[in-house]
Amino acid sequence: MPAPGPRPAWTPSADFVSTTNIAWLMQQAGVDSYEALHAWSVGEREAYWSLALERLALRFQHPFSRVADFSGGVEHPVWLPGARMNIAESCLSGDPGAPAIIHQSEGGNLETLTRAGLASLVGRVAAGLVRAGCSPGDAVALFLPMSAESVAIYLGILQAGCVAVGIADSFRPPEIALRLKLSSAVAVFTQELARRGGRDIPLYSSVVAAAAPRAIVIGTPAPLSRPGDMAWADFLPDRAQEEYVAGAPMDPVNILFSSGTTGEPKVIPWSHTTAVKCAADAHFHHNVQPGGVLVWPTNIGWMMGPWLIFASLLNRSAMGLWQGVPAGPAFGRFVQDAGTTLLGVIPTLVKSWREADCFAGLDLSRIQAFSSTGECSRADDMAWLMEQAGGRPVIEYCGGTEIGGGYLTGTVTRPCVPGTFNAKALGLDMVILDEEGRPAENGEVFIVPPSIGLSTTLLNRDHHEVYFSGTPRGADGRVLRRHGDCIESLPGGYWKAHGRADDTMNLGGIKVSSAEIERVVQSLPGVREAAAIAVSPTGGPSLLVLYVAGDPASIPGKDVLQEAIRRDLNPLFKIHDAVTIGALPRTATNKVMRRVLRDQYLAKT
Numbered sequence: 001m002p003a004p005g006p007r008p009a010w011t012p013s014a015d016f017v018s019t020t021n022i023a024w025l026m027q028q029a030g031v032d033s034y035e036a037l038h039a040w041s042v043g044e045r046e047a048y049w050s051l052a053l054e055r056l057a058l059r060f061q062h063p064f065s066r067v068a069d070f071s072g073g074v075e076h077p078v079w080l081p082g083a084r085m086n087i088a089e090s091c092l093s094g095d096p097g098a099p100a101i102i103h104q105s106e107g108g109n110l111e112t113l114t115r116a117g118l119a120s121l122v123g124r125v126a127a128g129l130v131r132a133g134c135s136p137g138d139a140v141a142l143f144l145p146m147s148a149e150s151v152a153i154y155l156g157i158l159q160a161g162c163v164a165v166g167i168a169d170s171f172r173p174p175e176i177a178l179r180l181k182l183s184s185a186v187a188v189f190t191q192e193l194a195r196r197g198g199r200d201i202p203l204y205s206s207v208v209a210a211a212a213p214r215a216i217v218i219g220t221p222a223p224l225s226r227p228g229d230m231a232w233a234d235f236l237p238d239r240a241q242e243e244y245v246a247g248a249p250m251d252p253v254n255i256l257f258s259s260g261t262t263g264e265p266k267v268i269p270w271s272h273t274t275a276v277k278c279a280a281d282a283h284f285h286h287n288v289q290p291g292g293v294l295v296w297p298t299n300i301g302w303m304m305g306p307w308l309i310f311a312s313l314l315n316r317s318a319m320g321l322w323q324g325v326p327a328g329p330a331f332g333r334f335v336q337d338a339g340t341t342l343l344g345v346i347p348t349l350v351k352s353w354r355e356a357d358c359f360a361g362l363d364l365s366r367i368q369a370f371s372s373t374g375e376c377s378r379a380d381d382m383a384w385l386m387e388q389a390g391g392r393p394v395i396e397y398c399g400g401t402e403i404g405g406g407y408l409t410g411t412v413t414r415p416c417v418p419g420t421f422n423a424k425a426l427g428l429d430m431v432i433l434d435e436e437g438r439p440a441e442n443g444e445v446f447i448v449p450p451s452i453g454l455s456t457t458l459l460n461r462d463h464h465e466v467y468f469s470g471t472p473r474g475a476d477g478r479v480l481r482r483h484g485d486c487i488e489s490l491p492g493g494y495w496k497a498h499g500r501a502d503d504t505m506n507l508g509g510i511k512v513s514s515a516e517i518e519r520v521v522q523s524l525p526g527v528r529e530a531a532a533i534a535v536s537p538t539g540g541p542s543l544l545v546l547y548v549a550g551d552p553a554s555i556p557g558k559d560v561l562q563e564a565i566r567r568d569l570n571p572l573f574k575i576h577d578a579v580t581i582g583a584l585p586r587t588a589t590n591k592v593m594r595r596v597l598r599d600q601y602l603a604k605t
Helices: 014-018 021-029 034-043 045-056 087-091 115-131 148-159 173-183 204-209 272-285 304-313 328-337 347-356 379-388 463-467 514-522 558-568 594-604
Strands: 099-105 111-114 139-142 163-166 187-191 193-196 199-202 215-218 252-258 266-271 293-295 318-323 342-345 369-372 394-396 398-400 405-409 429-433 442-448 481-490 494-500 504-507 510-513 529-535 543-549 575-581
Touching (some): 014 021, 021 034, 021 045, 021 272, 045 272, 087 148, 087 272, 087 304, 099 148, 111 115, 115 148, 139 148, 148 163, 148 187, 148 304, 148 318, 163 173, 163 304, 173 204, 199 204, 204 215, 252 272, 272 304, 272 405, 304 318, 318 328, 342 347, 347 379, 379 394, 394 405, 398 481, 405 442, 494 504, 504 529, 510 514, 514 529, 514 543, 514 558, 543 594, 558 575
Parallel strands (some): 139 163, 139 187, 163 252, 187 215, 293 318, 293 342, 342 369, 369 394, 543 575
Antiparallel strands (some): 193 199, 252 266, 481 494, 504 510
């Protein structure tokens, strides 16, 4: 008799299940269980994506001849061959009077931008880019918080046929400069200041310090410090561009960065089809329906920023954007007043909300589901979160920038167990293998390609080398794709995440490589070598631990190490512990054995 699965904290009723987007898909596929639906979606990939495209009602300026061409192999699929499209056009279609963005700044009033209002602003941005001399294919960066303006700029870049480059506004000038160089950006949108928690964070000055190309700056009461830079008001023309510059479905529309196992981030292009993956995951797994409101504290430089744009607008829903620190009573009231139906989180945020009782006395009854991504979840924090909306489920969502969404997630048609996944993502399959490449219940995840959303190229690496070279073969000799997450399969069709198998980590929902952190630390006087590891002694979000080797009398203290990371990399990366060591353990080929350090640290805690 099979072992019982973990105990659910929420179970959907049959009446509720019948109203879901998944129920519609099951009817179309002629199946009566989620397991059968997933098997169908990966066995009949073209049929699944055809129905997803139908459901999303995307606009094409020229139709595709078929859903996919796999003649080049699973590493090189061609999606929607023959089509011409601009995904921004689909984002801005629908009821012009419906809300597109509900937004509020710290200390400000709740405001609403309709789909017609957003389309007008997007068209003006596109016209401004043309007037400024930008051509289709040019890369244009955004170093901005997630705001109504940044959404309009992002979609305006796409409407003009250019490529948006997302740079998280928490990065410091050296990292900004690196990302601008890697993407060959010809211009950058930014703003003078971002206000968070009552503090003004300078953004434009960081762009200047990064020696960025021409900047368009929002909020500039004083003269700009560089010739050639433009104020937002001067850039924005009165008349909107009506044309949506069409491209092939797999042409790049967005460049994002994801840390690998070296100091330089991977440069990952998203295409028009990546947006389809975002929207389909939201539609089927998060049950997003027209008229909803999606609130997800994120940034245009991380994948969840563009994901939120596509997940909401392509599903004819609105996004809710809070300008400020997503914590405290003011943020809680925004979640309530915006009429949030889906609230996205990272586990670190939930912990802080729980400690501050962020939603005390508020009515969150409109929330239909939560979604959690970026880190491993703590079950007790997620159970608390569910209670805030009267017991609504949490959709755990695990994927990556190079996937365009999730490979392991949840569905509201199955019982929810806090801190676990209850579904493989539709249209995409995975296997769990041990260190010998054998199927296992607890081990490293490998993706079974192809799928819409999966990257097919990197701009600064050999894509095959990063994702396919040296991977074991799956059942029947199937090609597998490397991903790097450690996942445990639980009884009853559930899964639990255990962090990363490689030398990358998620800190506060941000993916960063050990090498990026080590590069900063090793630049300090007194540091001979360093190793960065992530640990989770009690489960839940990862904690950063540094091992530092050098002369004990001259090794800098934890405060100095933290300041260097704050100044040169990202102030959001907090050091949990710094350990002095005589020498780092290494393999015979001189590779640092971070797993040994991780095991040693956990053995002492």
